Amino acid sequence: MIALKDIAKIADVSISTVSNVLNGRKNVGRETRERILRICEEYGYDTSGAGKKAKAGQSNTVLFIFSDFDRDFYMKIIEGISDCLTENGFNLVVCTNKSSADFMRASFAGGAICLDGSMTDAFLAEVVAKEMPVVVMDRIMEGGQANAKSVVVDNYPVMCELVQALVDRGMKRFGYIGGMSHTLDNKERFAGFADTLANNRMTFDQKYYYHGNYRENSGYQAAKLMLLSNDLPDVVVCANDSMALGAIKAFEEHRVRVPADVSVTGFDDSAIAEMAGLTTVAIPRYESGYIAAKKLLELIGGQAAETGPFKMGASIRWRKTVK
Known part of the structure; x- marks a missing residue:
């Protein structure tokens, strides 16, 4: 693109x-x-949307709302959103959950892109009901609101592909470090993980499931607990890169070699994951931001949202943390 x-x-x-x-x-x-x-x-650049403006009396400012400064992949998403909005003559305001509710009114913004798990479906539905278009990037909006759209990563198939490849490489005992259990990403990623093991007639022992919160320290603590058990799995599959890097740090501190003693995988393909040689799943972050902004502009322009969410594909990056 x-x-x-x-x-x-x-x-x-x-x-x-x-x-x-x-x-x-x-x-x-x-x-x-x-x-x-x-x-x-x-170069086949689509200029059909060029010159598109907000409706009369409607703000041409768009909000991007997120809640976690700790994850560097937001920058690529913001870049994609910004490029799309700039092309179409719209302004971008980036804010966090603490201030976003004050800005989510039609007099200030013409629409919002939300990547904030702490913002409830009920609140977003209320915003949409007041005729502010909203695109969400971390969940699937229920109820079929005409003024809302979901743009999400298609986590399930790529996680199935990753785990199947690990099985094919001879891995037999699997550990999993999950993110916050209520999030769509964690639900889909773990479902792909568990279903693929089941399809290979491999039983996943729940004692190898460790709860995290997507931050590096939670991956570090999960790996420390694994080390205390003296029963390491062959591979630890993590729901994001930050937790995978935390786990690797803990293993290295205890002279457990990655991948000679235990393999580790992540999910996201952050810049630091590439530098660390982490095997992970690459999410098209720039493209997801661009598409989210494009879908929002369609809603602002009065176009009806297509049925169902827009799902972004992802791909595996094999690196040195898997043997």
Whole structure:
């Protein structure tokens, strides 16, 4: 997917210049304008949404709401959201759950993208009922609200693929470090993990399930508990990269070799995971942000949301933490 920043790089101009051209502003010279439009056509860049504005009397500001500063993958998501909104002449305000409720009103924002597990479905439904379009990225909105859309990762099939590959590599005893149990991500990832083991007629012992909260320290503590049991599994599958890196830190402190003594996998493919050589599942974070913003703009423009959530595919990155 070619993005606004790619068009700007090819044309050797700023992103704001490309945005001005696509939104019909007159502050760009004719030669530059024609060059940008020619590049868009050559690379198949969709300009059909260019110049789209908020409805009369509606704010052209969009909120992105999230709750956890500890996870670096938010930056790519925000980049994707920002590029899409900039292309279409909308502004972006990034806020956390502590301040978001104050901003989620039509007089301030034309719509919101929510990636905040602490914001309840009931509150979001109330916001949507007041005719503020909302796209959620961490759950599937129930009830079929006409002014809401879900953009989520398709966790289940890629987790099945990962666990099946581990089984095929000869792994027999599996450990699992889960995230917060109420989250859609953890439910789907564990379901893929457990179902794949069952399909291979392998029994998963619940004593090897350790609860975490997606933060590195919870993975560290889970691995410490495994070490105390003196009964390590062949592989520890973690519901995200931060917990996997915490587990590896604990193992290394006790001179347990990864992957010679125990293999470890993550989920997300954060920048630090790549540097650490962590086997993980790569989520298209930039693309998910871009698509979430695109779906929100469709709602703001009055287009009915398609039935069901938009699910993003993911892929495995095999690295040195699996033998």
